[in-house]
Amino acid sequence: MENTENERKKLTLLVSDDSKLLRKKLRAELEALDCDVIEAENGKEAIMKDLKDKPDGIILDIVMPEVGGIEALQVIKEVSPDIPVVMLSSAGTPQKIMKTLKMGAIDFIQKPYTTEQITKAVENIRRRIPKK
Numbered sequence: 001m002e003n004t005e006n007e008r009k010k011l012t013l014l015v016s017d018d019s020k021l022l023r024k025k026l027r028a029e030l031e032a033l034d035c036d037v038i039e040a041e042n043g044k045e046a047i048m049k050d051l052k053d054k055p056d057g058i059i060l061d062i063v064m065p066e067v068g069g070i071e072a073l074q075v076i077k078e079v080s081p082d083i084p085v086v087m088l089s090s091a092g093t094p095q096k097i098m099k100t101l102k103m104g105a106i107d108f109i110q111k112p113y114t115t116e117q118i119t120k121a122v123e124n125i126r127r128r129i130p131k132k
Contacts, residue, residue, distance in 0.1 A: 011126060012036040014053065016046035016072065017061040017088065022111075026059065029115060033122050043072030050076050050083070057125035060105075062089035062096060070100060077104045084128040086121045088113060 013035050015026050020041070027037045038053050040046040044067040046060060058076065062069035073085055087100045090111040097108045106124055109117045 009126075009129065010034055010036060011056045011122065011129070012038065012053070013122075013125070014038045014040060014046060014049055014055040014058045016040040016043060016058065016064065016069070018042055018064040019061075022061075026118070029118050030122065033119060035122060043067030043069055046072045047075050047079075050080055054080075055083070056129055057084040057086070057122075059086045059088050059121070062087060062100070063091050070096070070103070073100060073103050073105060082128075084125040086125065 013030055015023050015030070015037055017023050018041055023039045027039065030037050038049055038055055040049050042064040046058065047067065050058065060069045060072060069087060069089065073087070076083065076085060085105045086107045086109060087105045088109045088111060089096070092108060092110045100108060106128065107121055109121060
């Protein structure tokens, strides 16, 4: 019974993607999975919101204006080394996938994504939340 409360904790997830339409679609899916959503439209904004809002996890696109997802991942992992980050991109070359996983991303989802992939990613993030 101990874990039930932690597993049911409402997650706050930061979604960073330059596509407003994708953020809106992802927000609806994440809210259906009992998550609060913070949005960022580029990597620079994602870094600032990670520092300010301290989300439980981040879903990060790779190709974005100003600061891309790989650069944002590097900075986020320096300031918040334990935060679970899932990369989401249509630019998923094997090299980029390996690079982001080596940098500390917990998963890489290829666009267009499926609801099952997002559900699995949320469960993966939930499992990595430190027990309080």
